[in-house]
Amino acid sequence: MDRQPVLEGERLLLRPVRPDDWEALFAVASDPELWALHPAHDRWQEPVFRAFFEDALAKGGALAIVDKGSGTVIGSSRFQEYDPANGASVEIGWSFLARAFWGRGYNAEFKRLMLEHAFENVARVIFRVGADNVISRKAMANIGGKLTGETFVTDRAGRPVLHVIYAISREDFAGGPLAAR
Numbered sequence: 361m362d363r364q365p366v367l368e369g370e371r372l373l374l375r376p377v378r379p380d381d382w383e384a385l386f387a388v389a390s391d392p393e394l395w396a397l398h399p400a401h402d403r404w405q406e407p408v409f410r411a412f413f414e415d416a417l418a419k420g421g422a423l424a425i426v427d428k429g430s431g432t433v434i435g436s437s438r439f440q441e442y443d444p445a446n447g448a449s450v451e452i453g454w455s456f457l458a459r460a461f462w463g464r465g466y467n468a469e470f471k472r473l474m475l476e477h478a479f480e481n482v483a484r485v486i487f488r489v490g491a492d493n494v495i496s497r498k499a500m501a502n503i504g505g506k507l508t509g510e511t512f513v514t515d516r517a518g519r520p521v522l523h524v525i526y527a528i529s530r531e532d533f534a535g536g537p538l539a540a541r
Contacts, residue, residue, distance in 0.1 A: 361450060361478070361482065363420055364421060364422070364423065364439075367474065368428075369470070371428055371466065372426065372427065372469050373425075374423040374437075376422070377417065377422035377423060377436060382413060385409075385413060385433060385436055386406065388433070388435055388457075389403060390404050390409070391404060391458070394458075397490075397493050397496075398493055399490035399514075399516040399521040403456075412454075421438045421440050421442070422436060422454070423436060423438065423474070425437065425466075425470050427461070434458045434460075434466070435455065435456050435461070436454070436455065437470060437471075437474060438451075438452070438454040439474065440454065441486070448484060449482050449483065449485065450482050450485055452474050452485055453488055455467075467499055467503075472503075472538040475503075475538060479530045479533055483529060484527055484528070485527065485528050486508075486525055488512055488524075489524055489526060491511075491522040491524050492521075492522075497524070500526045502537065503536070503537060504528055504537050505526035505528055506532070507524060507525070511523060511524055511525065
């Protein structure tokens, strides 16, 4: 699976994150309100976001989300946890989007593009969402994500944070709210 494709939708272009995307992505990420309910609530701080950005470049799979109308980078997402040996699933996550684009269908558009690409290669896509992140949990329900009952605990800002796992199967996606009609 190509984890750094170029994907194009009606309003968005997704392309691999490059080192020169630092300024544009930090300009989006430096909004503290963006992270207020997120488990990594301190990601708006430059050293914390710098580590996040460097991790994205090192691991690959990171995509810049570009508004086609303005050419502006408005966020990012990643394909992670892909195991080419079994190829059964991939994770979509580490997503953030400028608040000016919230509630206007941009999240659904970039997730649809990523899901369409993923399902060319895998049968299942998973999403790890902070258990207390009500905004992301609502967004997952809106795109057809189903709670799996699985959980994951990670350290965020020096404390353990519980994540719940959502999944979308290829079959559920084909008949779900994001499928191309």
